[in-house]
Amino acid sequence: MSSDQSVRTSGAGNRCDGKRALVTGGASGIGAATARLLAGEGARVMLADVDEAGAARIADGIGKAASSTFLDVCRADSWSAAVASTVARLGGWDVLVNCAGILRRGTIETTTMATWHEVLDVNLRGTWLGAREAVRHMQGTGGVIVNLSSVAGIVGDQDLCAYDASKGGVRLLTKAITDHATRHGLGIRCNSIHPGVIETPMVANYIAESDDPVAERALWDSYMPPGVTGHADDVGHLIVFLVSDESRLIDGAELVIDGGGTVE
Amino acid sequence: MTQRLRHKTALVTGAASGIGRQSAIRMAEEGALVCITDIDDEGLAGTLALLAGRGFSLHHDVTDEDSWHSAIAAVLERFGKLQILVNCAGIGVRNDNIVALEEEGWDRLMAVNLHGTFMGCQQAITCMKQAGGGSLINISSVLGIRGSADALSYCASKGAVRLLTKSIAVHCGRQGYNIRCNAICPGYIATPLGLSVRESLGDEEFQRLVDKHVVGRMGIADDVAGMVVYLASDESSFVTGTEMVVDGGYTAG
Ligand SMILES: NC(=O)c1ccc[n+]([C@@H]2O[C@H](COP(=O)([O-])OP(=O)(O)OC[C@H]3O[C@@H](n4cnc5c(N)ncnc54)[C@H](O)[C@@H]3O)[C@@H](O)[C@H]2O)c1
Ligand SMILES: NC(=O)c1ccc[n+]([C@@H]2O[C@H](COP(=O)([O-])OP(=O)(O)OC[C@H]3O[C@@H](n4cnc5c(N)ncnc54)[C@H](O)[C@@H]3O)[C@@H](O)[C@H]2O)c1
Numbered sequence: 001m002s003s004d005q006s007v008r009t010s011g012a013g014n015r016c017d018g019k020r021a022l023v024t025g026g027a028s029g030i031g032a033a034t035a036r037l038l039a040g041e042g043a044r045v046m047l048a049d050v051d052e053a054g055a056a057r058i059a060d061g062i063g064k065a066a067s068s069t070f071l072d073v074c075r076a077d078s079w080s081a082a083v084a085s086t087v088a089r090l091g092g093w094d095v096l097v098n099c100a101g102i103l104r105r106g107t108i109e110t111t112t113m114a115t116w117h118e119v120l121d122v123n124l125r126g127t128w129l130g131a132r133e134a135v136r137h138m139q140g141t142g143g144v145i146v147n148l149s150s151v152a153g154i155v156g157d158q159d160l161c162a163y164d165a166s167k168g169g170v171r172l173l174t175k176a177i178t179d180h181a182t183r184h185g186l187g188i189r190c191n192s193i194h195p196g197v198i199e200t201p202m203v204a205n206y207i208a209e210s211d212d213p214v215a216e217r218a219l220w221d222s223y224m225p226p227g228v229t230g231h232a233d234d235v236g237h238l239i240v241f242l243v244s245d246e247s248r249l250i251d252g253a254e255l256v257i258d259g260g261g262t263v264e
Numbered sequence: 265m266t267q268r269l270r271h272k273t274a275l276v277t278g279a280a281s282g283i284g285r286q287s288a289i290r291m292a293e294e295g296a297l298v299c300i301t302d303i304d305d306e307g308l309a310g311t312l313a314l315l316a317g318r319g320f321s322l323h324h325d326v327t328d329e330d331s332w333h334s335a336i337a338a339v340l341e342r343f344g345k346l347q348i349l350v351n352c353a354g355i356g357v358r359n360d361n362i363v364a365l366e367e368e369g370w371d372r373l374m375a376v377n378l379h380g381t382f383m384g385c386q387q388a389i390t391c392m393k394q395a396g397g398g399s400l401i402n403i404s405s406v407l408g409i410r411g412s413a414d415a416l417s418y419c420a421s422k423g424a425v426r427l428l429t430k431s432i433a434v435h436c437g438r439q440g441y442n443i444r445c446n447a448i449c450p451g452y453i454a455t456p457l458g459l460s461v462r463e464s465l466g467d468e469e470f471q472r473l474v475d476k477h478v479v480g481r482m483g484i485a486d487d488v489a490g491m492v493v494y495l496a497s498d499e500s501s502f503v504t505g506t507e508m509v510v511d512g513g514y515t516a517g
Contacts, residue, residue, distance in 0.1 A: 017391070028508070050510060076367065084284070097408025106387060107431075107435045108382075108385055108386055108428075108432045108435055108436075109386065109389060109390075109435070111382075111386070111508075113329065113383075115380075116379070116382060117298065120379075120424075124420060124424065125370065127415075128370065128417075128420065131301065131362060132362055132363070132365070135362045135363055136363055138358075141365070148447070150426070153423075153427055153429065154427075154433045156427060156429070156430025156431040156433060157434065158431060158434040158435035158438055159435075160312065160431060161382075161428065161431045161432070161435070164427040164428060164431040165378065165382070165424040165425070165427050165428040165431070166424065167427060168408075168423045168424045168425075168427025168428065169378070169420040169421065169423050169424035169427075170420075171423050171427075172408055172409075172411060172419040172420050172422060172424075172426075173414075173416065173419060173420040173423070174411070175411025175413060175419060176362065176407075176411040176412055176413060176416040176418075176419040177362045177411075177416070178411055179411040179412055179413040180361050180363070180413035180414075182360075182364050183413050184413075204316050213294075237358060249476075252411060257474065
């Protein structure tokens with residue numbers, strides 16, 4: 001598919017020319033930044049979120065290359081509808097970025113069954129449902145899937161019991177997908193990315209809702225090396241690379257993007 | 265016989281078969297009192313007969329929160345304390361690949377392998393705190409480290425158990441509970457579950473997987489049970505939050 005220059009918004013690149021991307025969690029944070037950067041590199045994007053109005057606002061800001069739709073990643077029927085509207089609006093579907101996610105506080109002792117299931121449903125099951133739609137749709141033509149895990153899928157955090165489990169699950173889900181796609185020669189690449197602390201509404205809200213926001217802020221700062229701050233665009237740039245053909249040999253990989261926070 | 269688990273009390277789920285059964289037998293031999301649980305009552309009776317009177321069995325469905333309450337209550341009633349939990353109950357499901365798997369299969373597998381492990385750890389910690397410490401042992405897999413096309417939800421569940429284990433270890437350590445939590449990642453083990461892979465994948469593909477174990481064979485339940493005993497014993501008192509890989513070199517090459 002050749003790119004329509006008039007559709008371009010920010011940036012002047014063409015690294016994702018012709019790609020048609022569905023970005024979940026597109027109303028906020030990493031998803032919103034990713035959609036904007038992908039569009040800046042020539043992709044057409046569908047921003048999908050439970051926050052339909054938020055997704056529409058971000059899409060408007062991006063311009064003609066972007067559309068938006070409602071999506072609850074926990075529901076298979078919602079996925080079918082979002083995929084149908086993606087294909088209709090973008091003329092096809094090659095890229096899935098699974099950014100929708102939630103963060104909930106709770107140790108093994110304080111996590112209720114309700115919170116446990118809520119987090120696993122959105123972060124793990126939702127990612128699976130999306131990837132399944134993508135592989136079913138793209139298996140004739142090829143494509144790219146990027147799953148948002150986290151450094152929480154690599155190292156444990158006492159206060160994020162359910163979140164850690166969900167991200168550990170996404171990390172391995174990704175590898176099982178890659179094994180399937182490579183064995184069957186589907187031409188679909190699938191990778192997981194593992195950000196450290198990224199300053200998005202997710203982190204800001206979590207800190208604001210804690211009993212002691214000042215101490216909580218200091219704790220989150222301690223997860224990153226001194227003086228290092230992660231921004232949604234940092235992760236967005238990595239996702240652009242993973243979507244582009246420059247990364248064609250990167251498959252089933254775990255890409256850590258944490259400013260060195262988990263090295264020590 | 266040595267008595268590396270003398271005076272200790274344990275609950276082993278999935279103990280009617282395979283790794284759970286062998287772990288229960290080995291722990292009893294090492295002096296522990298063992299409560300063996302499963303949904304397979306016949307298999308449980310078989311395991312009980314091999315415990316030389318050092319335990320009792322209980323019908324227990326790990327996917328059911330109330331069933332966990334009664335199992336733990338029964339252990340406290342019979343043994344007075346709970347110090348070791350081995351979460352061995354686990355299943356695979358058919359058509360477990362990214363294209364074919366339906367929600368019913370995903371949810372059933374997660375309920376046993378992941379949610380069951382979560383509930384077990386959560387409830388056991390409450391009693392272990394009272395007992396002055398304990399050891400939580402979760403069974404992940406090499407498929408919690410490496411991907412496999414035909415074990416999609418299984419991989420996801422085992423990856424999740426691996427990180428759940430770390431979160432628990434950090435929490436219990438920082439709280440000073442003297443409760444350790446570790447995962448074991450076995451390679452392919454010759455149990456009904458491990459051998460069912462041959463049935464679903466066929467001989468040739470199964471042999472390819474067996475060949476990935478650099479020692480040239482799949483494991484036996486006792487290979488894993490030895491690690492369970494070690495993690496249950498005080499010999500491993502500095503070991504927590506790890507993933508003990510018992511895989512004949514599957515992930516080495
Ligand atoms: N911010 C970080 O520090 C950080 C670090 C590592 C990983 N991540 C992961 O990156 C992803 C994006 O996080 P973010 O920081 O941009 O968060 P965010 O809260 O800013 O955005 C998440 C978006 O997901 C949407 N969402 C939530 N539940 C949904 C559902 N059921 N269906 C559809 N959309 C839903 C929300 O409405 C929101 O717009 C998440 O998976 C998160 O776990 C974030
Ligand atoms: N065999 C292998 O190759 C292998 C490799 C790595 C990890 N594992 C893991 O080791 C553990 C034990 O597996 P195994 O090979 O001994 O299998 P197995 O099938 O021999 O034994 C598993 C037992 O779990 C029980 N079980 C299933 N659902 C249950 C439920 N809802 N409540 C209570 N019990 C239930 C079964 O009845 C069975 O007795 C599992 O978690 C498995 O995933 C096995």
